[in-house]
Amino acid sequence: MKNILNVLLLLCASLSPLYSNNFSAQKSFPIHGTWKCLDSTEISVPGWIPGSLYNSLLRSSVIPDPFIGTNEDSVQWISEMDWVFTSDPFDAPENNEDYDLLILKDVQLYCSITLNGVVLGETNNAFRNWSYSLKSSLKSTDNIVTFSFESPTHSVNKMGSVEQHRTPQFAFGWDWALKLIDFSVGRIELAKSRSEENIYIDNLTLVTDTIYGSTAKGFVKWDIAGDLSEALVLRWALTNESGTVVASENFNKTPGVITSPFTIENADLWWTHDLGEPSLHTLEVVAVGKNGLLALEKKTVGIRTLKLDTSEDDKGAKFQWILNNVPFFAGGANVVPADIIKSRINSLEERAIVRNAVAANMNTLRVWGGGNYASDNFMAACDEMGVLVWQDFMFACAMYPGNEEFLESVEHEALDQILRLRHHPSLAMWCGNNEVSEGWERWGWKDGLTEEEITYKEKAYSDIFEDILPSTVNLYADAPYWPSSPLLGRGDPDFKNRGDAHDWGIWHDGYSFDSLWARTPRFMSEFGFQSFPERSTWETVVISDTLDRLSSDVISHEKHSRGFAIIDKYLESSYGDFSDGYSYEEWAYITQVLQAKGISDGVRAARLNQDFCSGSLVWQLNDCWPVASWSSIDAHGKWKLLHHELKKAFAPTLLYGKWNHLGSKPRLEIGLVANPSIHGEIQIPGTVLVSVVNFDGTVAYMSEHPLNLTPGQAQWISLDKVPYISNRKNIDPTSSFVQLSWIDDTCENPQTCPVKANATVFAALPKELKLEDVPVIVKPFTVGNNDSEFVLYEVSSSAFTKDVQLTATTPGNFEMNGFDLLPGEKRIVKFTPHSIRGWAPELIVGHTSKLKSKALFVSAISLNNVIKTTSP
Structure with missing residues (x-):
């Protein structure tokens, strides 16, 4: 035992990432190969795993870019065919006889896998991990793995629905997304199955129970299995960002689940960035035997308590998060996948999404339930930058099957995702679904169904969202569970008094933006309004001579059936008639002004009613392709005017004024x-x-x-x-x-x-203002140094100029935008171009709809130029 302790002391003096690879049971490897259409002898293209069929066809110029023009329609045949991916021959790792499992992740969707002609198994859920016995089929060299995909549309055509498919729902088309049903494999690993001769540490996590003053109490928890006959010692240690061990403990061997309590004085707590520092710690557990280190597990964690208060009060029922005993206002946005082709999304792009949210003073992001679960990279970015994550389970806007196979698959999916994400301090909540309960009660889904069919669907709902998901969360996660968002639909008279709300009174129902002051709910988890991206983004997908809003190219990028009509109606009431006679620049500009003012004032209404409302999440933060949508950042990472206004609305200190015309005097x-x-x-x-x-x-x-x-x-x-x-x-x-x-x-x-x-x-509507039609003068002021890589511009005007928008021909963002100028005022504005390492989905090899390479040119437009009431 003395020798073991000496080894333990040496190891714990400098535990490093070096050891983590030594004890990995899995070896991940990329493979190259060929995609082939089973219904065609002519279509055969090179492919990669990780990778995507659509991206492979696009890179080989077999199909046109589905983002551009009306090409979406011309590529739908791909998802209706069956395809096979056959790898090039590859060698097994050394000691290949030790590898007896094949692990797959992110497989879309129905697929049969063979290795060297031996069938290993099948997949039917893109959100869970799959493990197959190699059945002694792995060879030292010249291994070939084959993925045979069946089109999901085959069963859609037979069953008339898509909800039975456990794959991102938005890929079947949404009112902000094109339809693109992909075939892909995200990750492939060879693994060693667990044997009794080895030690395994799994499912490591840290839970903080209480914080009193500066003292934190909680516990560390993990599983240990394997050969415990040898004398060994377990040790866990928690290290802060300065490298100081703030808590640790040694154990003698013990099998099963281990729980170890801790008390930390003067703890460095994890806070959202608006409240404090998001301090992180490294949690490590090691098993040490007489010959050295036997097993190690490591996680990045945070010390924090987070509670969701849903208690009843005299106004209804609350929905408020309390972080480290501090109730706070959750302000942010809903996040959708950054690309419809998942394999093209990179970690730098995801970090940029979080960084842009922080730049707009957001502290909460909701990962919406019709896309993908948050990636490890996204969660790590939120941990580091102090942003909370509301995580939906991937169910949205549909009733789901209740057969045994489907329910079992959902349970596996939930367990995989919970165990993957639960240690992140940014994880705030698990939500069962998006708008399923509301849709069932109020959207006519029951129409035409028999009583037997209604009973079946309601039991399936109960099995999934009231049994499987909450019980799995309660067993394995340190996070609350909320069954459905919203709690009540806006058709319910009590919708704003209890739980969270989706208020689509604006947009869908045509209510004025001012109505948001009277309809402020306990927590606004969705509300929004559409706008169009600026010209440089639009030109990547719409041919320049067809920018007219009536062109087929433009219409194919406005996915809401009433989009133009709704925008026209809202514009008419405040800004005037913009339905005809305006250039695309003017149209995109005025839609962004309308969106920015209306939605940011909705946030202000929520923040200034904090005695009742505890949060406001705008729909939506980002886009999956260049499109007319509710986003505040377009598909090329350019901030719309809304994002600039949200930066003000979520600012640490908010000042607001409005005129009240009730009574005898305003x-x-x-x-x-x-x-x-x-x-x-x-x-x-x-x-x-x-x-x-x-x-x-x-x-x-x-x-x-x-x-x-x-x-x-x-x-x-x-x-x-x-x-x-x-x-x-x-x-x-x-x-x-x-x-x-x-x-x-x-x-x-x-x-x-x-x-x-x-x-x-x-005090007057924008269309009533006496604005002179004068140009905004933009002059280069200075160029930043090589480290900062920014450009300063001097912006001025000869008359009062309202809602000035600066646009650039190259990708990047302005520090401020959408501002007013007094006559003769000179404002210095910084422009920071995107870099390929910061945000550049448009520069990634194989990405579609690239921003054109142009010299940097900045132009300006203002309300004066589109609402012409006087002459200069």
């Missing part, structure tokens, strides 16, 4: 709110400055008003003496605005106190 209502403090309740004395500014830059009125800030609580004041909407001759509401600024009174020098928050309030 009142200016001013709201102020800030993120909660992790140091307890505090109050910051402050002052709001109110200025009425004419479009010519003159100030017609100024006043100051005390407005204290209590982080985590909204504060409101109402002013009736602001002479804005009045008969004063020097103030015209169509050519002036109210400027609001809030200043922290604790600042030592009032003359130099920085403005903590500001807002602009207009």
Whole structure:
């Protein structure tokens, strides 16, 4: 035993990644080969695993790019055929006799696998892992593996539905996605099956039970199996980012599940980035015998408690997360897959998605249930950047089968995904499905069904979402379970008072954006509005001379059947008639202005009602291809105006103003709110400055008003003496605005106190404003150094200019966009081009719809240029 302890001390002094590979039971390897259509002797193309049939056909120029024009229609035959992938001969690893299992991941979808002519097994679920015995078929050299795929459309055609297929639902077409049913293999591994002669450590995780002050208590948990006859010692250690071991313990051998409690003083906690530092720790468990290290398992974890409060109150039922004993507002967006061809999504692109969310002050992302589960890379990025992840199980907008085979497959899927993701501190919740409960109750799904069919479907729903999924989460995950999002549909009179809500009153039902103030729910998990991407993105998929909105190319990239009509209706009410006579640049611009204003104000409505509402998740953050959609970032990573406005709406301190016309005299209502403090309740004395500014830059009125800030609580004041909407001759509401600024009174020098928050309030509709049609002048100011790689531009105008949008011919983003300019004002704006290592899906080999290589040119457009009410 003394020798064992000496070895243990040496190992634990410097545990390193070196050991992790020594004890892996699996060897992952890429393979090359050939895709062949079984119904054609002519179609045969090189392929790769990991890889995709569609991408292989595209790279070999067998098919046109399905993203471009109307090509989507011309490639549908691919998903209706059966295909086979045959690998090139490959050699087995050394000691190949030890490898007796084949492990597969991300197989889409129905596939039979053979190795050297021996059938190993079949797959029918893209969301679970598969393991097959090699049956002594692995040779030292010249091995050939074959994947024979059957088209999912065969059973769709026979059964008339797609929900029985455990593959991403959006691939069958959505109102923001093209239809592209792929055949692919994500990962292939040779593995050694477990033997009694070896030691195995699995399912390592850390759970924090309580945090009192700076002391954290919880436990470490893992499974151990194998040969425990030899004298050995187990040790776990938790190391912070500075390399200091903050907790550890030694054990004598014991089989089964091991749980070890810990208490850590002055713990470095994991917080979302808006509350604190997302501190991470390395958790390692080793098994040491007399001859050295026998097994090791390592995870990156965080010390934090996270509870979902769904308790009843006098207003209904809450839906609020509490992180490390601090209730907070969850602000963010819904995430969809970054590409419909999964194998093309890379880790840098996923990190860029998270980084862009953080840049817009978001602290929560929901991984929507009609796509793919969050990848390890995505979750690691959220861990590191302090973003919580609401994870849907992959069920969306359909009722699912209840037969034994399907239910068993769902259980395997749930277990695989939970065990893979549960150690991530960013994992906030598991949700059973997206809109299945609402659809069943309110969308007419029961129409035409017999009582027997209704009973069958309801039992299947109960088996999956009320039994299998919650019981699996409860057994294996340190996260709450929520059966369906939303809890109640918007047709239910109680929808906004209980649980989470999807409010599609705007868009689908035609409600005004102002209605979001009256319909604020306990937690808004979906709401949104469409816009079109800027021209440089649109030109990658729409031929330049067919940008007209009535062209077939454009229509094929507007997947909502009423999209144009809905946008036209909302534009008409506030901005005017844009249904005809405008260039694509003007059309895309005005749709982005409309989306940005309406949806960001919905976020503001939620944040300024924090005594009732605990979160707002916009639909949606990103796109899977260049398309008209609800996204705030387009498919090439360019921020729409919405993303810039969300950055303001989710800002640490939010100031907002609106006119209340109820009563005999209009009142200016001013709201102020800030993120909660992790140091307890505090109050910051402050002052709001109110200025009425004419479009010519003159100030017609100024006043100051005390407005204290209590982080985590909204504060409101109402002013009736602001002479804005009045008969004063020097103030015209169509050519002036109210400027609001809030200043922290604790600042030592009032003359130099920085403005903590500001807002602009207009009293007239945009189409009523007296805007001069003047150009926005954009001049290069300076070029950044080689390290920063950015460009500064000076932006100015000779007249008041509203909602200025800057666009660039090359991929990248501006630090600010969608801003107003006073006459003669000069604003310096930074543009940062994308790099291939930061975000460049358009530059990845084999990716479609590439952004054209152009010299950097920046142009500008404003509301003045599209709403012409006066002459300059």
